[in-house]
Amino acid sequence: MEKIKYLDMENATLRLQLNTIDEYEKFFKQHCETLADLNFKRIYVKISSNHLKELLNRLQSVKLPLIIETDLFQDLTFDIPDSILVINTNSNLQINKNNVYNQVVLNESNLEKLISLINADANVIIEPKIDIKNIFKINDCLKTLFQRVPNKLLNIGNYIVPTNLLKEHPCNCYLCDGWKCHKKISGLPKVILIDKDYNLYPHMITNDKLYIGNSKNSNFQDLLSKYLNSKEYKTFINCCKRVFIEYLPNYPFQYFPVAEYIKE
Numbered sequence: 001m002e003k004i005k006y007l008d009m010e011n012a013t014l015r016l017q018l019n020t021i022d023e024y025e026k027f028f029k030q031h032c033e034t035l036a037d038l039n040f041k042r043i044y045v046k047i048s049s050n051h052l053k054e055l056l057n058r059l060q061s062v063k064l065p066l067i068i069e070t071d072l073f074q075d076l077t078f079d080i081p082d083s084i085l086v087i088n089t090n091s092n093l094q095i096n097k098n099n100v101y102n103q104v105v106l107n108e109s110n111l112e113k114l115i116s117l118i119n120a121d122a123n124v125i126i127e128p129k130i131d132i133k134n135i136f137k138i139n140d141c142l143k144t145l146f147q148r149v150p151n152k153l154l155n156i157g158n159y160i161v162p163t164n165l166l167k168e169h170p171c172n173c174y175l176c177d178g179w180k181c182h183k184k185i186s187g188l189p190k191v192i193l194i195d196k197d198y199n200l201y202p203h204m205i206t207n208d209k210l211y212i213g214n215s216k217n218s219n220f221q222d223l224l225s226k227y228l229n230s231k232e233y234k235t236f237i238n239c240c241k242r243v244f245i246e247y248l249p250n251y252p253f254q255y256f257p258v259a260e261y262i263k264e
Contacts, residue, residue, distance in 0.1 A: 006039040006188065014192050042065055079125075107129040114126060128142070131160075174240045209235050
C-alpha cells in the first residue's frame, strides 16, 4: 500500500482525548514514527491539570509538535519544556509564561477582553463560539476583532476559511481529487480526533457515518489509506459537496466555518 502524507500547506492537526498518562505514553511509543511520516503539524493532548507535570515529564522525549490542553486553576510552579506548548483552557485565569497560551472563547461578552489581551501582546488562542443558525454574530465579532487589533498575528481555533478563498479553491472543502489537484493535497481531513476509545473521526465530528477507524491496534498509514476508499469517506465528501452547493454561493460574510457546516 502506497504511503500517504499531508503537505505542509495542509497544516494537519491531530487531537487526542485519551484517558490516562499511561495511554498517551503507549500511544506515542506505538505511533510516533508514523505520525512524523504523515506530517502532522500540531498534535493536541488533553489532560487534567492535576496530571500535567507528570505528563510533561513522560513526553519530553517525544519528537513531535505537541500541544497540551488543560484547565489551569493556579499559576505554574514548574517549567514547560521548550519543545512543548501548553494551552490553558480556563479563560478565568491568565498565565504569563512563554510556553503557555490562554484560550478565550470569542463571543460578544468576551470581545473587549480579547482585544485588550491581544493589544497587550498576551499569548492568546481565540476560540470562536459558532452557531450557524445565527452566523451573523460570530462574523460580526471577527470583523470587530480584526478592526481593533490591526497588524497583530492572531491564533484562531476551529476550521474557519476566508469565503473567497473557499470559492476559488474548493480543495479547502475537500472538493478535488487529491491526485489530480494542482496542489497534490492528500485529500484527508485536515483535523482528526482520536477519542477515549481510540476511534478516529474527521473535524471533531463524532458521527459513525464519518468514522475513520480505530487506532488501538492499527497502523495510521493503513487506516487513512483505507479511509480514502471507504463509504464513510464518500459520505464525508458528499457532506462537503452539500455545504459547497447549498450554503456557500449566497453566504454574505468574509469567513466561513467549514467544519461547523459539515457537522450540520
